[in-house]
Amino acid sequence: MSNTVTLRTTSTAGDKAVEEGKWGRYYDPILEQSPIIQKIVAESCSMNGGTAAVLLQIASKGVGLGVSAHSSFTRRPVERARRSIVYIYAMAFGNQEERRIVTDATHRAHSRVKGPDYDANDVDLQLWVAATTYWSLIVGYEEVFGKLDDKTADRAYKEFSVMATGLRVPPDKWPKDRRAFQEYWDKTISELEITDEAKAVGQDVIYPAGHLPSWGLWLYAQLTGPSTRITTTELLPERIRNEFGLPSTVYTRTAYTISRALNQLIYPWLPQSLRHFPKNYYLQDFRNRVAKGSRL
Structure with missing residues (x-):
């Protein structure tokens, strides 16, 4: 299967050219x-x-229904996770052609996820996926390295719009600044409906261990699972974590505080080759596949 991007037409949206590919527009x-x-x-x-982030995504009714009916979370969790990770790295580090290849691959995969109450390529659903990403x-980075200063945070926020435009969300749908994003975030969180x-x-x-394809991955999930659940519990908004069966307790709060302190103390001193492994x-694997x- 060829991963080459083919442009069909060029149109104009505002002051920017919008190029049209086989699977849709590139923003x-x-x-x-x-x-x-x-x-x-x-x-x-x-x-x-x-x-x-994944739990917040599926807490959105349309995403949750689509994932339940079509996703490989249960059958192929490793492959599903790999594609999500590749998307993030390609958007942040890929050149324009590489980003468009990933955009098309994502759009193709999502085009099969449709039903009466959901469409995986719905712009509003994709905006929420990008927002949670x-x-x-940002939270994962700041928990270890501390808060970004306002100037850096503002610049980073605008650059992170690539996580939305890579999902074919028009750039003017990305909230205009961090204050607008916070308002959008709070409103969306309050409206989330976590279905059965x-x-x-x-x-x-x-609890992915029961669905993993090898004993090595199973063992890894068993070893890292408790820590992941504690972190997830303490990062999620209260209503969301409770509905997913992850209540915050004295144990989870204490364990998270200790874990965060250890990460802040140890992680920055690890070799960059290990931290960036x-x-x-995943970038090398992506480029080899291209x-x-x-198949990406």
């Missing part, structure tokens, strides 16, 4: 990548909020 992010977004995304600690990466289907999928996300591995024309 440029509000700001292109710089060392800011790349510094954040490169750190493996930034991925620590990933499970919380931005939130989780979402709760069932949530259990597979929280997931980024380097070169071979393999």
Whole structure:
């Protein structure tokens, strides 16, 4: 299967050219990548909020229904996670052609996820997916390295619009600044409706060990699962974590505080090659697949 991007037409939206590919429009992010977004995304600690982000995504009714009916969370959790991780790294580090290849691959996969009450390519649902991705990466980074200063945070926020435009969300749908994003975030959180289907999928996300394809991955999930659940519990809003069966307790709060302190103490001193290993591995794997024309 060829992964080459083919452009069909060019139209204009506002002051920016909008190019049309086989699977839809390509939107440029509000700001292109710089060392800011790349510094954040490169750190493996930034991925620590990933499970919380997934639960927030499926807490949105349309996402939850689509994932329950069509997703490979249960049948192929490793493959599903790999594609999500590749998306993040490609958006942050890929050139324009690489980003468009991933955009098309994502759109193709989502085009099969449709039903009476959901469409995986719905712009509003994709905006929420991008918002939770931005939130989780920033939280994961700041929990270890401390808060970004306002100027850096504002710049990073605009650069993170690539997580939305890569899902074919028009750039003007991305809230204009961090204050607007917070208003959007709070409103969406208050409106989330966690269905029975979402709760069932949530259990597979929280306790994935029973669905893993090898004993090595099973053992890894057993060893890291408790820590992941504690982090997820303490990052999620109270109503959301309770509905997913993850109540905050004295134990989880204490364990999370200790874990965060240890991460702040130890993680920055680890070799960069170790801290950035997931980024380097998944980007190289992605580029190898593109070169071979393999399935992404």
